Amino acid sequence: MLVLLAFIIAFHITSAALLFIATIDNAWWVGDEFSVDVWRVCTNTTNCTVINESFQEYSTMQAVQATMILSTILCCVAFFIFLLQLFRLKQGERFVLTSIIQLMSCLCVMIAASIYTDRRQDIHEKNREFYNLKEGGSYGYSYILAWVAFACTFISGLMYLILRKRK
Known part of the structure; x- marks a missing residue:
């Protein structure tokens, strides 16, 4: 049981780390x-501009920011x-409250990544000229980590729902 508990704690900490990085x-x-x-938007890895009201899809990016946080x-x-x-x-x-909160976290990261996926083309096409960005690009590792964090938080939420406190 101690090994299972250590695995669950490590899995949860990994999920949180993935969310922080993403x-x-x-x-x-x-x-x-x-x-x-x-x-922010960075060109040449040195010139970074914070996304603010001048950004064409600012409200969309605010929704992604808020749900990721x-x-x-x-x-x-x-x-x-x-x-x-664990002690109470x-x-x-069962760890029902923990499961519900973890599944809400899962839902929030899914909403953020889904909004970004849906609106990505509009976001980058409208702002490409403003920020002098070249055409093209691909999803980066932070975006992929967000989807991996979604899967991890979902699995973690289900584990807590199933898990019972045993001796």
């Missing part, structure tokens, strides 16, 4: 001489609630 790092959309994330916060809260429930729950009870 939220913070500048690699949601990358090209030869530019990179774009939910916070919320998913990261919920994942951390779920971890602390799990630790509290009676034997045989």
Whole structure:
């Protein structure tokens, strides 16, 4: 049981780390001489511009920012609630509250990545000329990590739902 508990804790911490990296790092959309994330646009890896009201799809990017931050916060809260429930729950009870919060984190990261996936073309086409970006590019590793974090938080939420406190 101790090995299972260590695996669950490590899996949850990994999920939180993936969410932090996906939220913070500048690699949601990358090209030869530019990179774009939910916070800024960088050209030549040195000239970075913060995404603000001048950005054409600013409200869309705000939605992505907000849901990624919320998913990261919920994942951390779920971890602390799990630790509290680990010592407070009676034997045989399930970690339902932890599961619900982790699944809400899963939902938030899915919403953020889905919005970005759906609106990516509009976001980059409208802002390409403004930021002097070359055409083309591809999804970066932060975007991929967001989808991996979605899967990890979903699996973690299901594990907590199934898990019972045993001796």
